[in-house]
Amino acid sequence: xxxxxxxxxxxxxxxxxxxAGGVAFGAYMVNRPIPNPLLDDxxxxxxxxTPFVKVTSEGITLITPRADKGQGSYSMQAYLIAEELxxxxxxxxxxxxxxxxxxxxxEVMAEGSPLPAYDESATAETIRSVLRVVPKLFSIxxxxxxxxxxDMFEKLRHAGAVARETLKEAAAQRLGVARVDLSTEDGxxxxxxxTRIAYTDLxxxxxxxxxxxxxxxxxxxxxxxxxxxxxxxxxxEAKCTGAEKYGIDLAFDSMLxxxxxxxxxxxxxxxxxxASEAEGMPGVRRVLEVTAGNPGVAVIATNxxxxxxxxxxxxxxxxxxxxxxxxxxxxxxxxxAVDNEENFDHRQREEGDVDAALSEGExxxxxxxxxxxxxxxxxxxNAIVKVTDDRIDIWTGTQxxxxxxxxxxxxxxxxxxxxxxxx
Amino acid sequence: xxxxxxxxxxEVDVTPDMPLLWVLRDELNITxxxxxxxxxxxxxxxxxxDGVAVRSCQLAIGDLAGGEVTTIEGxxxxxxxxxxxxxxxxxxxxxxGYCQSGQIMQAASFLDLNPxxxxxxxxxxxxxxxCRCGTYPRIRxxxxxxxxxxxxx
Ligand code: FES
Ligand code: FES
Numbered sequence: 001x002x003x004x005x006x007x008x009x010x011x012x013x014x015x016x017x018x019x020a021g022g023v024a025f026g027a028y029m030v031n032r033p034i035p036n037p038l039l040d041d042x043x044x045x046x047x048x049x050t051p052f053v054k055v056t057s058e059g060i061t062l063i064t065p066r067a068d069k070g071q072g073s074y075s076m077q078a079y080l081i082a083e084e085l086x087x088x089x090x091x092x093x094x095x096x097x098x099x100x101x102x103x104x105x106x107e108v109m110a111e112g113s114p115l116p117a118y119d120e121s122a123t124a125e126t127i128r129s130v131l132r133v134v135p136k137l138f139s140i141x142x143x144x145x146x147x148x149x150x151d152m153f154e155k156l157r158h159a160g161a162v163a164r165e166t167l168k169e170a171a172a173q174r175l176g177v178a179r180v181d182l183s184t185e186d187g188x189x190x191x192x193x194x195t196r197i198a199y200t201d202l203x204x205x206x207x208x209x210x211x212x213x214x215x216x217x218x219x220x221x222x223x224x225x226x227x228x229x230x231x232x233x234x235x236x237e238a239k240c241t242g243a244e245k246y247g248i249d250l251a252f253d254s255m256l257x258x259x260x261x262x263x264x265x266x267x268x269x270x271x272x273x274x275a276s277e278a279e280g281m282p283g284v285r286r287v288l289e290v291t292a293g294n295p296g297v298a299v300i301a302t303n304x305x306x307x308x309x310x311x312x313x314x315x316x317x318x319x320x321x322x323x324x325x326x327x328x329x330x331x332x333x334x335x336x337a338v339d340n341e342e343n344f345d346h347r348q349r350e351e352g353d354v355d356a357a358l359s360e361g362e363x364x365x366x367x368x369x370x371x372x373x374x375x376x377x378x379x380x381x382n383a384i385v386k387v388t389d390d391r392i393d394i395w396t397g398t399q400x401x402x403x404x405x406x407x408x409x410x411x412x413x414x415x416x417x418x419x420x421x422x423x
Numbered sequence: 424x425x426x427x428x429x430x431x432x433x434e435v436d437v438t439p440d441m442p443l444l445w446v447l448r449d450e451l452n453i454t455x456x457x458x459x460x461x462x463x464x465x466x467x468x469x470x471x472x473d474g475v476a477v478r479s480c481q482l483a484i485g486d487l488a489g490g491e492v493t494t495i496e497g498x499x500x501x502x503x504x505x506x507x508x509x510x511x512x513x514x515x516x517x518x519x520g521y522c523q524s525g526q527i528m529q530a531a532s533f534l535d536l537n538p539x540x541x542x543x544x545x546x547x548x549x550x551x552x553x554c555r556c557g558t559y560p561r562i563r564x565x566x567x568x569x570x571x572x573x574x575x576x
Contacts, residue, residue, distance in 0.1 A: 070519030070556045232515060239520030240511045240527060241504070242455020242495035249454035257449070282438050303437075305445035308461065378459050378467055378521040378555045 053081055053163040055203045060085075060187065061093040064156075068235075069377075069399075075234040077156055079225040084160030084218060086184040087199070089225075089234055157217050165212035170205035171197050179212075247397040248382045255384070256285060259307035261314050262296035265321030270295040272317045278310040287314065292411055327371050391418045398423060426487055428453060429497025439485025443477075444468045446484050447494060455495035455524045459553070466552030469525035470494045476532035495524040498531060506576065507531045510569035518556035526552050530566050539570060 054061040064077035078089040164184055171189040172179040174197070181192050188196040225231060238244040263270060275287040278299055283306030290296045297314045301307035324330055337343055383396035385408075392414055398404055401421040409416040424435050428451060435450045444461075447453040447470070459467030461480045468480040471493040479492075499505040504512070507530050517523045526549070533540070533548040540548070545563050554562070 068519075070517075070521075072518070232512075233517070235520070236512050236515060236517055237504075237508075239517035239523055240508045241499075242524050244520055245454065246457075246521060248458065249448075251449075251452060303441075303445060303449035304458070305437075305441050305449065376555065378457070378465065378519070378553070380458065 053085060053159050055163065055167070055199050055206065057200050057203050059093055059200060060087060060091070061095055062089065064094055069397075072233050075231070077152055078234055079231065080152060080156035081160040081163075083223055083225050084157045085164050087187045091187060094234065154217070158215070161215040161217055162211060162213055165215050166206050166209065167199050167202050169212050170202045170209055173209065174202075174205060246379055247384070247395060248379055250384055250395050252384070252386065256300050256302065257304045257307045258298045258300045259304070259311040260290060260296050260298045261311040261316060262290065262294045263316075263318045263321070265318060265323075266294055267323075268295070268321035269319030270297065270316060271319050273297050274315040275299075275313075277315075278313040281310040281313060282306055284310045292407075330372070331369060387412070391420065393420045393422065395422045424484060426484065426492060428492045429494060430491075435484070437484060440483050442480050443470070443472075443482045443484055443487065443492065444479035447479065447492070453494055453496060456528075457521055457524055459522070459525075464551075464553070465522070465525070466529060467522050467525040469528040469552065471498075471528060471532055474532065474535065476529045493528075495528055498528065505531060506572040507534065507565070507569040510565040510572060513568060514561045514565040516558050516561040516565050518558055522552065522554045522556075523558075526554065526558075526562055530562070530569065534566065534570055534573060538573060540566065 054063070062078050062081050064074045068074040074094055075089075078092065078094050081087075082089040082092075165179070168179050168182045168184060168189050171182055171191070175182075175191055175195075177192065183190045185196075187199050189199070189202065190196055220227065235244060270289065273289070275297065278284060278287055281301075283302040284299060285302065286300045287310070288298045288300070290298050297311070297316060299307050299310040299314065301310055324333065379397065383394060385395075386393045392408055392412060394404060394408060396404065398421070401423055405416055405419045405421050408414070408419045408421075412419075424437065424439065426433055426435065426446070428447065433451055435446055437446060437450060442461075444456055444458060447456055448458065456470050456479050457467035458480065459465035463478050463481045466478065468478055469476050470479045471477070472482065472487065472490040474493070499508060505527075507527050511517065511523065511527060516526075529549060529552050533545075537544055537548070542563060545566050549559075549562060549566075
């Protein structure tokens with residue numbers, strides 16, 4: 001069983017912070033123990049992805065920061081917190097939280113939590129270091145779904161336990177009894193005489209006391225949710241009634257809709273285009289050339305359909321991409337690259353004597369090939385961007401929100417501090 | 424133009440060639456029906472018109488001809504679930520869930536026509552509703568369960 005000491009070594013605990021009408025709990029990682037030196041740079045960026053339990057008089061909010069792409073990670077993260085906090089996760093509000101420094105700046109720092117000061121240069125450095133490792137990040141899938149549970153396994157249970165003990169302490173002070181004589185059940189602290197006090201009723205008290213961070217995580221034999229077969233997904237009903245909101249479902253008043261007609265050969269140029277027909281079509285407000293990313297033309301209109309129709313009516317003259325058109329030719333290129341000794345400049349591991357082993361033992365040779373497979377999610381890629389004079393908000397489904405933030409900063413020239421990515 | 428969705432009358436000001444899907448989503452903010460392909464290839468946009476499953480991305484609003492539209496939001500009576508939705512929850516069908524409004528609408532309409540389907544019937548009726556997460560075995564199991572519920576009801 002993980003001990004407090006182990007967690008304390010890895011993390012710097014925020015403990016709790018008073019917020020409007022309640023209290024927020026979280027564990028803040030200052031040092032991420034990943035031996036790969038390439039990833040050491042990530043520490044600050046990762047640190048900002050923070051587990052949170054927020055208790056106010058209105059209700060309990062669980063922050064589940066890892067993206068759910070259908071693998072059930074939102075449910076799992078909620079269960080991890082609930083296991084220690086003694087709540088029914090379906091009675092909570094679950095939010096993915098804003099990523100990275102943005103979350104801290106907007107929510108926690110503004111609300112006066114005892115975070116180490118994050119000056120502008122430190123944050124800027126975080127973004128720069130994230131950007132430096134992005135190619136590595138893609139290739140090793142560091143932020144991929146398979147790391148969610150191992151990464152969150154202690155952190156979220158710990159956040160739940162800190163919240164539980166602090167709420168108990170608040171109840172103990174109110175009732176004039178010792179914390180050890182109290183227990184918790186289903187979102188309530190239970191007094192020795194059976195009196196039940198709702199967590200929500202203790203929120204304001206808990207915000208005013210020193211958080212209890214000296215907690216012991218429960219033994220697996222005491223678990224009610226974790227490791228149990230048939231644990232239902234918390235968002236199942238919403239997904240069966242149309243209530244679940246996806247990025248593409250969000251809308252704001254007077255929002256405009258854009259559809260992009262991009263070069264089907266990725267990276268190929270847009271040589272010229274004729275938008276005269278599109279410009280006169282219903283609902284069309286503007287036609288713009290897309291210069292960032294894959295070249296193309298964007299049509300901005302008053303609804304999605306008008307935008308799509310007009311984008312189809314734009315006549316584009318595309319340049320060829322710099323890759324071959326068929327899979328066979330691509331394989332030829334890949335094969336040539338594999339055979340090129342100049343590419344033998346990376347070694348992940350070096351053990352034993354390969355030449356000696358090959359000259360002695362039986363040699364088995366085989367070649368495996370897989371074609372390029374597009375991810376092709378059912379939800380077409382989309383994002384909502386709201387730009388005002390002093391901030392940019394972006395709503396989109398993404399696994400690497402910090403990268404999006406950085407791109408937005410580059411494109412807009414706005415300070416990364418003022419860009420908020422909502423996943 | 425007027426249309427009735429989930430029992431409510433709406434007035435929209437759009438061109439008659441606009442597909443029902445976009446009228447629902449962008450004009451009426453009814454977002455249960457999903458946009459997947461826009462070309463009748465995925466089924467994510469499936470709704471009922473007069474109780475029959477249709478691909479709303481292919482039905483121009485001008486061709487609705489007074490048909491009553493039901494979306495996933497209006498499939499069940501208020502504050503209750505349709506037998507298909509109950510079965511979906513019992514069998515924990517949805518993963519990302521993006522295709523599931525369409526799957527459920529397709530399944531509900533299909534069970535109206537064929538209350539005791541075989542596996543083959545189900546595969547044939549559901550094969551044009553794509554699920555990128557691959558929930559097909561659970562969809563099949565849930566349809567059998569829903570069929571039983573509807574028979575017992
Ligand atoms: S969006 Fe209508 S079938 Fe794909
Ligand atoms: S549940 Fe993800 S596409 Fe079907």
